[in-house]
Amino acid sequence: MKMIYAIVQNEDGDIVTDELTKQNFFVTRLATTGGFLRKGNTTLLVGTDEDKVDAVIDIVRRYCAKRKQISYNMSYTPTSAPLAGSMMMPVMVDAGGATIFVLDVSEMKKI
Ligand code: 2BA
Secondary structure (H helix, E strand, O other): OEEEEEEEEHHHHHHHHHHHHHOOOOEEEEEEEOOOOOOEEEEEEEEEOHHHHHHHHHHHHHHHOOEEEEEEEEEEOOOOOOOOOEEEEEEEEEEOOEEEEEEEOOOOOOO
16 A cells, blocks of 8 residues: 655645545645745645556646646736726746655554
8 A cells, every 4th residue: 555645736735636536535635834935735645555556646747737827916007096007917827736755554544
Protein backbone atom coordinates (compact mmCIF):
# COMPACT_ATOMS: atom_id res chain seq x y z
CA MET A 1 0.00 0.00 0.00
CA LYS A 2 1.06 3.61 -0.65
CA MET A 3 0.22 6.98 0.85
CA ILE A 4 0.13 9.87 -1.59
CA TYR A 5 0.51 13.41 -0.29
CA ALA A 6 -0.52 15.99 -2.89
CA ILE A 7 -0.05 19.65 -1.99
CA VAL A 8 -2.28 21.70 -4.29
CA GLN A 9 -3.58 25.24 -4.48
CA ASN A 10 -6.72 25.92 -2.47
CA GLU A 11 -8.74 26.82 -5.56
CA ASP A 12 -8.06 23.36 -7.06
CA GLY A 13 -8.83 21.48 -3.83
CA ASP A 14 -12.58 21.01 -4.35
CA ILE A 15 -12.54 19.78 -7.91
CA VAL A 16 -9.68 17.31 -7.43
CA THR A 17 -11.22 15.96 -4.20
CA ASP A 18 -14.56 15.50 -6.00
CA GLU A 19 -12.91 13.67 -8.88
CA LEU A 20 -10.82 11.39 -6.64
CA THR A 21 -13.92 10.54 -4.62
CA LYS A 22 -15.93 9.91 -7.79
CA GLN A 23 -13.22 7.44 -8.87
CA ASN A 24 -13.65 5.63 -5.51
CA PHE A 25 -10.45 6.82 -3.84
CA PHE A 26 -10.48 7.64 -0.13
CA VAL A 27 -9.26 11.20 0.44
CA THR A 28 -8.39 13.24 3.53
CA ARG A 29 -8.05 16.99 3.05
CA LEU A 30 -5.86 19.10 5.28
CA ALA A 31 -5.77 22.89 5.34
CA THR A 32 -2.04 23.60 5.19
CA THR A 33 0.29 26.58 4.84
CA GLY A 34 3.35 26.81 2.63
CA GLY A 35 6.46 27.56 4.68
CA PHE A 36 7.92 29.91 2.08
CA LEU A 37 4.98 32.10 1.04
CA ARG A 38 3.00 31.53 4.29
CA LYS A 39 -0.07 31.22 2.09
CA GLY A 40 -2.83 28.65 2.54
CA ASN A 41 -2.72 25.54 0.40
CA THR A 42 -4.47 22.17 0.51
CA THR A 43 -2.82 18.84 1.23
CA LEU A 44 -4.64 15.71 0.08
CA LEU A 45 -3.84 12.34 1.66
CA VAL A 46 -4.78 9.36 -0.46
CA GLY A 47 -4.07 5.83 0.76
CA THR A 48 -4.29 3.32 -2.07
CA ASP A 49 -2.84 0.19 -3.63
CA GLU A 50 0.47 0.51 -5.43
CA ASP A 51 -1.09 -0.25 -8.83
CA LYS A 52 -3.44 2.73 -8.47
CA VAL A 53 -0.83 5.38 -7.67
CA ASP A 54 -0.51 6.45 -11.32
CA ALA A 55 -4.28 6.88 -11.60
CA VAL A 56 -4.23 9.24 -8.59
CA ILE A 57 -1.33 11.23 -10.02
CA ASP A 58 -3.11 11.48 -13.39
CA ILE A 59 -6.21 12.95 -11.73
CA VAL A 60 -4.12 15.46 -9.76
CA ARG A 61 -2.27 16.38 -12.95
CA ARG A 62 -5.52 16.84 -14.89
CA TYR A 63 -7.08 19.20 -12.35
CA CYS A 64 -4.10 20.92 -10.72
CA ALA A 65 -1.40 21.32 -13.38
CA LYS A 66 0.34 24.68 -13.73
CA ARG A 67 -1.51 26.86 -16.20
CA LYS A 68 -2.17 30.42 -17.27
CA GLN A 69 -5.53 31.84 -16.30
CA ILE A 70 -7.33 35.13 -16.86
CA SER A 71 -8.00 37.15 -13.73
CA TYR A 72 -9.97 40.39 -13.65
CA ASN A 73 -8.30 43.20 -11.73
CA MET A 74 -9.91 46.49 -10.83
CA SER A 75 -8.29 49.36 -12.65
CA TYR A 76 -8.94 53.04 -11.89
CA THR A 77 -8.95 55.91 -14.33
CA PRO A 78 -8.51 59.44 -12.99
CA THR A 79 -11.91 60.97 -12.42
CA SER A 80 -13.71 62.82 -9.67
CA ALA A 81 -16.10 59.86 -9.19
CA PRO A 82 -13.78 56.89 -8.47
CA LEU A 83 -16.34 54.10 -8.94
CA ALA A 84 -17.65 55.53 -12.19
CA GLY A 85 -14.08 55.49 -13.56
CA SER A 86 -13.21 51.94 -12.52
CA MET A 87 -13.25 48.94 -14.84
CA MET A 88 -12.26 45.32 -14.75
CA MET A 89 -9.03 44.62 -16.66
CA PRO A 90 -8.24 41.05 -17.75
CA VAL A 91 -4.68 39.96 -16.82
CA MET A 92 -2.95 36.60 -17.30
CA VAL A 93 -1.85 35.02 -14.01
CA ASP A 94 -0.15 31.74 -13.07
CA ALA A 95 -2.44 29.20 -11.47
CA GLY A 96 -2.29 25.61 -10.26
CA GLY A 97 0.65 23.34 -9.65
CA ALA A 98 1.01 20.36 -7.33
CA THR A 99 3.79 18.81 -5.27
CA ILE A 100 3.35 15.07 -4.80
CA PHE A 101 5.04 12.63 -2.42
CA VAL A 102 4.46 8.87 -2.60
CA LEU A 103 5.33 6.97 0.58
CA ASP A 104 5.33 3.28 1.47
CA VAL A 105 2.79 2.28 4.09
CA SER A 106 3.89 -0.64 6.25
CA GLU A 107 0.47 -1.25 7.73
CA MET A 108 -3.04 0.16 7.60
CA LYS A 109 -5.89 -0.73 9.94
CA LYS A 110 -9.46 0.48 10.31
CA ILE A 111 -10.74 -0.32 13.79
P1 2BA B 1 6.26 24.90 -5.20
O1 2BA B 1 7.61 24.26 -5.28
O2 2BA B 1 5.28 24.58 -6.29
O3 2BA B 1 5.63 24.45 -3.81
C1 2BA B 1 4.27 24.73 -3.48
C2 2BA B 1 3.99 24.31 -2.03
O4 2BA B 1 4.19 22.89 -1.92
C3 2BA B 1 4.96 24.92 -1.02
O5 2BA B 1 4.52 26.19 -0.60
C4 2BA B 1 4.91 23.90 0.12
O6 2BA B 1 3.71 24.05 0.87
C5 2BA B 1 4.79 22.59 -0.65
N1 2BA B 1 6.11 21.97 -0.91
C6 2BA B 1 6.83 22.05 -2.04
N2 2BA B 1 7.95 21.33 -1.96
C7 2BA B 1 7.95 20.79 -0.73
C8 2BA B 1 8.85 19.93 -0.02
N3 2BA B 1 10.04 19.49 -0.56
N4 2BA B 1 8.55 19.56 1.25
C9 2BA B 1 7.38 19.98 1.82
N5 2BA B 1 6.48 20.78 1.19
C10 2BA B 1 6.77 21.18 -0.05
P2 2BA B 1 5.61 27.30 -0.21
O7 2BA B 1 6.60 26.73 0.76
O8 2BA B 1 4.87 28.49 0.25
O9 2BA B 1 6.40 27.61 -1.55
C11 2BA B 1 5.78 28.33 -2.60
C12 2BA B 1 6.72 28.43 -3.79
O10 2BA B 1 7.85 29.22 -3.40
C13 2BA B 1 7.28 27.08 -4.25
O11 2BA B 1 6.38 26.48 -5.16
C14 2BA B 1 8.60 27.49 -4.87
O12 2BA B 1 8.40 27.99 -6.17
C15 2BA B 1 9.04 28.65 -3.98
N6 2BA B 1 9.92 28.21 -2.89
C16 2BA B 1 9.60 27.45 -1.83
N7 2BA B 1 10.65 27.27 -1.01
C17 2BA B 1 11.67 27.92 -1.58
C18 2BA B 1 13.04 28.11 -1.22
N8 2BA B 1 13.55 27.57 -0.12
N9 2BA B 1 13.80 28.87 -2.04
C19 2BA B 1 13.30 29.40 -3.18
N10 2BA B 1 12.01 29.27 -3.58
C20 2BA B 1 11.21 28.52 -2.79
